[in-house]
Amino acid sequence: MTLDNSNREAPALSIRRSNTSPLLTLTGSVVLVVFLTIAPWIVPSEWASVLLNFFILVIMATMWNLLAGYAGMVSIGQQAFIGLGSYATLYFALKGVNPFLTIPLATIVCAILAIPITFLLLRLRGGYFSIATWVVSDTALLIIGAIAYFGGGTGKLMPGLQDLSPSQTAHYTYLATWLVALIVVIGTYVLLRSRLGLVLASIRDNEVAARSAGVNVQSARRLIFIVAAAGCGAAGAVLAVSQPFIQPSSVFNIQWSAEMIFVSMIGGLGTIEGPIIGSIIFFALQQSLQQYGVWYLVIFGSLAVVIALWQPRGLWGAFRDRFHTELLPVGYRISHPTMDQVPRGLARSSWQSRFARKKDAP
């Protein structure tokens, strides 16, 4: 009898991924993908080159967000893999491979190089980890800069692109970059909706509880580090193809880390949309302030500090909490037919609960 009673009183809950129509989201995505694919033929070429740099930043920021926003690893040395990706591309191109075909090869090389690095870095936590990533990138820069085959510190021109006409090169580079960005964003989305996404969410919310429930924290982190290395390697590879002169000091520049960190923080850590929104804001600022030197970096950095302190879920996080909407949902929402609003508890992002908890601490 008691069972019957509880059954009668229990509200009919439905559990869904999203509270927007999937069909609407899909239609919107298809329109956007088609537009961005044909963009180099319909928008001015300088716009196409801004879009290309935007895609590179989206790739990097999405990877950094995966590292820091989902797996809690604050890397300030991801430029190691950007540089290694660029130089792997250069290496294969010097061996005579078509530069565009070297992009997947460079990605694989970076993933493989990341494996031994994880054994050194993943023993470290928090700030130690950050410093060590930076030292790893400095070491990579110095080793690559000492190799005469790659032109040492002065760098080398990417071979194999000179046979194509300038407009052909621009179109192919654009399409390659766009394709990589699309794969990275969709891949991240799929990854986070998988079992691994659930594992990451459990680690982020409570690592001790996750461990005691049988989650292998170390191997989840290792996998994410390798994926992020591969993604940044791909970004480095398209970077190498798009600006054909490759120099260690520019591809291994810590500026890349600064950009991906700020973009993720401003857009919203721990969301897929965040880094994309952050990248849009970054390029809007950079383009509108381009005659004022590096002031855009001063403004962007200050904005990132302000957001980290007062709006730690970033702009997208704030927007999502206000309007209960997600474009690329990776969690679940519980809705109740008699309630218009989504109950907060379970739909709340872990970032929110994490910071809500931390705020109360003295």
Added chain:
Amino acid sequence: MIWLNVVIQGVLVGGFYALFACGLSLMFGVLKVINLAHGDMAVVAAYVAVFLTPHLHIAEIWSLLVVVPLFALVGYVLQRTLIQKSIDRDPFTTLLVTFGLSVVIENLLLEIYTANAQTVNVGAIGYESWHPGSIFYISYVSLGVLVAAVAVLAILQLFLSHTGTGRLVRAVADDREAAQLSGANYRHIFGIAAAIAFATVALAGIAYGMQTQFAPTSGGVNLLFAFEAVVIGGIGSLWGTLVGGIALGMAQVFGAHFNPEYQRLAGDVLFLLVLAVRPQGLFGKKTSLS
């Protein structure tokens, strides 16, 4: 004789790294904050020294009498505002906020003072050195910096172990909650630790400017060396930082002996080796500061 030279130059460079790193070590030991803007703060101090002294009509070297207390004040204020606010959030946030500050400072310096290299002018003594043997020399400025580093470390050590405030700093570093229960205002203690850290970083920045040229972007690589010195020596150990700095300096001089390009690489390799073999550093004790 070559080995003697490696040791001597390594010790001299190491003294500078220790001076640069002791503020970082203190911030890390007490506040548990890794200040990624530490290197840029040193560069700011050097710029202030160079561009302020013409207004004060004093020799550039004496600018440290003004810049060091000024930075102590800046450190206290910055700690009680931005840094404390980020500590209240998360260790993760402190990393992001100090990294943001670092990029903002670097680019502000670029806009204000351009990318041109500057030096802190110390007069003719800057070029002079002592030649005790035929093949090695000791620059007076480097020797002065080493002496200053040892003096700063000794004063810090005395302060931490023999004064009431120093004991409070150690108490807060060891167990913040327990110190709080005993009536310590940990925010104020954190402010004092940050003030000391910023005073030493100002000294380190001016010392750097006296030894070599600096530009807005010089902070990064020095921060890297300071981190390496702290981690090699062991987090939270002040004299360990000196030993770590000297070990790093010797590795770099040794690397540069074979090829100037290997100078930084040798230091990085030593750091990664220490991380792999002894992650707590040579003198690492996780909790205590002295």
